[in-house]
Amino acid sequence: xxxxxxxxxxxxxxxxxxxxxxxxxxxxxxxxxxxxxxxxxxxxxxxxxxxxxxxxxxxxxxxxxxxxxxxxxxxxxxxxxxxxxxxxxxxxxxxxxxxxxxxxxxxxxxxxxxxxxxxxxxxxxxxxxxxxxxxxxxxxxxxxxxxxxxxxxxxxxxxxxxxxxxxxxxxxxxxxxxxxxxxxxxxxxxxxxxxxxxxxxxxxxxxxxxxxxxxxxxxxxxxxxxxxxxxxxxxxxxxxxxxxxxxxxxxxxxxxxxxxxxxxxxxxxxxxxxxxxxxxxxxxxxxxxxxxxxxxxxxxxx
Amino acid sequence: xxxxxxxxxxxxxxxxxxxxxxxxxxxxxxxxxxxxxxxxxxxxxxxxxxxxxxxxxxxxxxxxxxxxxxxxxxxxxxxxxxxxxxxxxxxxxxxxxxxxxxxxxxxxxxxxxxxxxxxxxxxxxxxxxxxxxxxxxxxxxxxxxxxxxxxxxxxxxxxxxxxxxxxxxxxxxxxxxxxxxxxxxxxxxxxxxxxxxxxxxxxxxxxxxxxxxxxxxxxxxxxxxxxxxxxxxxxxxxxxxxxxxxxxxxxxxxxxxxxxxxxxxxxxxxxxxxxxxxxxxxxxxxxxxxxxxxxxxxxxxx
Numbered sequence: 001x002x003x004x005x006x007x008x009x010x011x012x013x014x015x016x017x018x019x020x021x022x023x024x025x026x027x028x029x030x031x032x033x034x035x036x037x038x039x040x041x042x043x044x045x046x047x048x049x050x051x052x053x054x055x056x057x058x059x060x061x062x063x064x065x066x067x068x069x070x071x072x073x074x075x076x077x078x079x080x081x082x083x084x085x086x087x088x089x090x091x092x093x094x095x096x097x098x099x100x101x102x103x104x105x106x107x108x109x110x111x112x113x114x115x116x117x118x119x120x121x122x123x124x125x126x127x128x129x130x131x132x133x134x135x136x137x138x139x140x141x142x143x144x145x146x147x148x149x150x151x152x153x154x155x156x157x158x159x160x161x162x163x164x165x166x167x168x169x170x171x172x173x174x175x176x177x178x179x180x181x182x183x184x185x186x187x188x189x190x191x192x193x194x195x196x197x198x199x200x201x202x203x204x205x206x207x208x209x210x211x212x213x214x215x216x217x218x219x220x221x222x223x224x225x226x227x228x229x230x231x232x233x234x235x236x237x238x239x240x241x242x243x244x245x246x247x248x249x250x251x252x253x254x255x256x257x258x259x260x261x262x263x264x265x266x267x268x269x270x271x272x273x274x275x276x277x278x279x280x281x282x283x284x285x286x287x288x289x290x291x292x293x294x295x296x297x298x299x300x301x302x
Numbered sequence: 303x304x305x306x307x308x309x310x311x312x313x314x315x316x317x318x319x320x321x322x323x324x325x326x327x328x329x330x331x332x333x334x335x336x337x338x339x340x341x342x343x344x345x346x347x348x349x350x351x352x353x354x355x356x357x358x359x360x361x362x363x364x365x366x367x368x369x370x371x372x373x374x375x376x377x378x379x380x381x382x383x384x385x386x387x388x389x390x391x392x393x394x395x396x397x398x399x400x401x402x403x404x405x406x407x408x409x410x411x412x413x414x415x416x417x418x419x420x421x422x423x424x425x426x427x428x429x430x431x432x433x434x435x436x437x438x439x440x441x442x443x444x445x446x447x448x449x450x451x452x453x454x455x456x457x458x459x460x461x462x463x464x465x466x467x468x469x470x471x472x473x474x475x476x477x478x479x480x481x482x483x484x485x486x487x488x489x490x491x492x493x494x495x496x497x498x499x500x501x502x503x504x505x506x507x508x509x510x511x512x513x514x515x516x517x518x519x520x521x522x523x524x525x526x527x528x529x530x531x532x533x534x535x536x537x538x539x540x541x542x543x544x545x546x547x548x549x550x551x552x553x554x555x556x557x558x559x560x561x562x563x564x565x566x567x568x569x570x571x572x573x574x575x576x577x578x579x580x581x582x583x584x585x586x587x588x589x590x591x592x593x594x595x596x597x598x599x600x601x602x603x604x
Contacts, residue, residue, distance in 0.1 A: 033465070036482070037489075040460050040468035091425060096417035115398035116471050119421065120464050123393060123428065127459035130432045134452035143444040149451050150436035157429035158342050162422050163335075166342035169418050180338070187339075 011292035018058045018078070023049050025079050029132065043113045043121035044128070048086045051104030053300075055225075055293070056081045059196040060203075062289040063214065067204025076138045077148055077199050080129040084156050085192060087125035090118050092165065126156070139203065147202045155195035164188025168253075176254045182223065185256075189229075190222030213279045217290065220276035225297045227269040230255040232301065234262060269298045313594035320360045320380070325351050327381050331434065345415045345423035346430070350388045353406030355602075357527075357595070358383045361498040362505075364591040365516065369506025378440045379450055379501050382431040386458050387494060389427035392420050394467065428458070441505065449504045457497035466490025470555075478556045484525065487558075491531075492524030515581045519592065522578035527599045529571040532557040534603065536564060571600045 006012040026048045032041045057078035064074035093100040093108040094115065100108050110118035132138065133148045154160055164187030171184060197218040201211045234257045256265045276294045280287045308314040328350045334343045359380035366376035395402040395410040396417065402410050412420035434440065435450045456462055466489030473486060499520040503513045536559045558567045578596045582589045 033461075035485070036469040036472040036476070037460060037465040039472065040465060044460065087425075091421055094418075094421060096421060116396075117468070119393055119396060119398060120468055120471075123389075123424070123458075124460040124464040126425065126428050127455050127462075127464065130451055131455035131459055134448055134455055142448045146436055146444045146447045146451070149432055149448070153429050153433035153436055156425075157433060158339060158346065158426040159335075160429075162426040162429065163339040163342060166419070166422055167338040169422075170338040170341065174338075183337070 006296070008292045008296070010289055011296055014058055014062065014289050014292070015053070018054045018061060021075050022054050022057050022078060022082055025075050026082075029079060030128075039113065039117060040120055040124060043109055043117045044125055046112060047090050047103075047109050047121060048083065048125065051106070052082075052086070054078075054082065056085055056192060056196040058293060059193065059218075059290070060200045062293065063197050063200025064203045065289075066283065066286045067201070067206060069200070069203045073138055074200065074203055076132060076135070077203055078196075080132040080138075080148070080152060081192065081196050081199060083125045083129040083132070084152060084161075087122040087129075088156075088161060088165070088192075090122040090125070094118060097165075097169075129156075144202060144205065148199055151195050151198050151202060155191040155198075160187055160191035160195075161189075164191065171253055178256075178259050181254055181256065181259060185223060185226040186219070189226050190219060193222040193225065194218040213282065217276045217279040217294070220272045220279065221294050221297055224269045224272035224276065224294070227256045227265050227272070228298045228300065230257045231262060231265055231269070233257075266298075273298050308598070310594045310598070312591055313598055316360055316364065316591050316594070317355070320356045320363060323377050324356050324359050324380060324384055327377050328384075331381060332430075341415065341419060342422055342426060345411055345419045346427055348414060349392050349405075349411050349423060350385065350427065353408070354384075354388070356380075356384065358387055358494060358498040360595060361495065361520075361592070362502045364595065365499050365502025366505045367591075368585065368588045369503070369508060371502070371505045375440055376502070376505055378434055378437065379505055380498075382434040382440075382450070382454060383494065383498055383501060385427045385431040385434070386454060386463075389424040389431075390458075390463060390467070390494075392424040392427070396420060399467075399471075431458075446504060446507065450501055453497050453500045453504060457493040457500075462489055462493035462497075463491075466493065473555055480558075480561050483556055483558065483561060487525060487528040488521070491528050492521060495524040495527065496520040515584065519578045519581040519596070522574045522581065523596050523599055526571045526574035526578065526596070529558045529567050529574070530600050530602065532559045533564060533567060533571070535559075568600075575600050 006015065026045065030041055030045050030048065032038050032045070060078045060081060061071070061074045064077070065071070089103060090109045092098050093103055094110055101111060102108065106112070109121055113121070129152060130149060133145055133152065138148065139145050156162065158166075164184055167184040168188055176184065194215065197214050198211060201214055233255070256268070260268060273294045277291050280290055308317065328347065332343055332347050332350065334340050334347070362380045362383060363373070363376045366379070367373070391405060392411045394400050395405055396412055403413060404410065408414070411423055415423070431454060432451060435447055435454065440450065441447050458464065466486055469486040470490055478486065496517065499516050500513060503516055535557070558570070562570060575596045579593050582592055
């Protein structure tokens with residue numbers, strides 16, 4: 001499915017590496033039990049293994065690496081945040097939500113299994129995320145682990161991602177202005193991208209006041225990411241996206257593209273990427289992967 | 303709805319007290335935001351406030367009190383476990399799951415709101431549980447907090463409650479024997495009741511080896527609870543249960559009653575309660591509330 005050539009060798013290597021590591025870790029951490037729960041864990045594995053850009057794990061591990069965190073610990077934390085992302089996609093795709101048939105180029109969980117299993121698989125991945133963060137393999141320091149729990153729980157719930165999803169549902173029957181759409185997307189997509197960066201810094205034991213510029217970076221790429229998504233949906237190529245496209249306009253939803261027009265939206269995304277990179281000025285070569293991720297976000301075609 | 307007179311004054315007072323405290327804490331911890339997320343938090347509050355026996359909070363706080371834990375901290379942890387219980391009821395009631403119209407005598411969340419909101423409200427309560435446990439109000443000690451996270455996450459996910467729910471779905475199209483039904487119920491209901499007791503002991507800083515008898519107590523009352531539920535479903539009185547009854551037989555599900563017969567099931571539940579109380583032999587009057595809870599579990603009519 002992913003036919004886009006990534007020109008930056010650092011990014012290409014980073015994406016390939018994180019994909020392999022995340023697939024391997026999900027495989028190891030989600031063994032299929034030898035009883036009637038097998039179907040549930042199989043559905044979790046179906047959704048979690050072998051798909052997606054692994055953008056949140058890439059961000060988390062890139063930040064952790066800047067601060068010298070052991071790779072294995074960072075991958076564990078990355079599994080937690082990716083579990084939250086995957087659960088949100090399973091539930092988003094349900095008939096009562098977006099009713100999507102395709103995800104990462106294959107049938108969505110409720111079609112490959114059934115709706116009840118999809119609901120439970122999403123729920124189980126949500127709980128699994130916090131089980132993973134509770135484990136000493138993430139960090140021997142319980143304070144670091146509990147800080148990770150707080151950051152991820154806050155970003156996932158009603159004040160974060162789920163709150164953004166609710167706004168998105170309300171948006172289908174309302175006229176939202178640019179400010180409200182921005183707020184919606186900062187929650188729906190931005191909260192978890194922000195948590196990825198934050199969790200990398202927590203693992204690196206960077207105190208909250210030392211994370212301000214990283215938060216700025218995360219906020220800017222989060223918004224750029226969503227504008228780019230709206231542009232992809234607008235210009236839609238179903239093969240590249242690996243999911244149904246052009247749905248926003250069909251649903252009558254306000255997007256950055258409908259509010260700004262494609263040209264201004266594209267400019268805005270580019271500006272945000274430059275601003276994101278600007279937040280990294282105090283860092284040297286060790287932040288090059290984060291810079292490459294920021295550029296990739298607007299250049300990607302899916 | 304609750305017209306059953308509770309004869310034990312200690313239990314009657316404990317149930318009344320915990321109901322009021324849990325309602326008050328949910329009310330304080332779930333303020334409705336002044337934007338489009340309001341509907342989500344309203345749905346969470348609709349499900350969380352003003353209903354249910356609060357059995358898990360009662361167990362958790364009763365154990366915590368035995369070990370001198372500050373009441374406010376225990377209530378916070380109780381809010382976390384009750385949030386997991388409430389989320390599981392919201393998702394269980396969905397059309398693709400049990401398709402129930404009534405819960406605690408009022409319309410289920412997907413009927414009072416809509417299915418998408420019900421899915422999100424459940425998800426948000428799940429994340430909220432871990433956000434609450436991450437907060438220092440539960441315990442100043444990060445190790446205690448992370449132990450609580452581990453216990454609750456494990457009890458909620460594919461290896462605990464959600465795994466039991468999956469087995470329950472598979473059970474509709476299978477012939478389960480008594481051993482498998484027992485395993486199913488130990489996961490579906492028992493895991494969270496066990497976590498309630500375990501979390502009380504964690505708050506009390508009782509090391510794992512000192513929790514063995516409490517685990518035995520929890521295991522026995524968990525099974526007794528489910529047998530009692532099957533008996534209530536079998537003898538069904540919709541007014542008392544506050545939900546649809548007689549559904550298990552209609553769905554062709556194996557239950558303790560269908561496998562053992564009502565008389566032997568009732569005997570088995572009574573025997574388990576005696577066994578549960580036996581596990582508390584090393585404790586004096588401070589365990590009287592736990593003893594009363596064990597008896598209540600088989601005597602209740604809803």
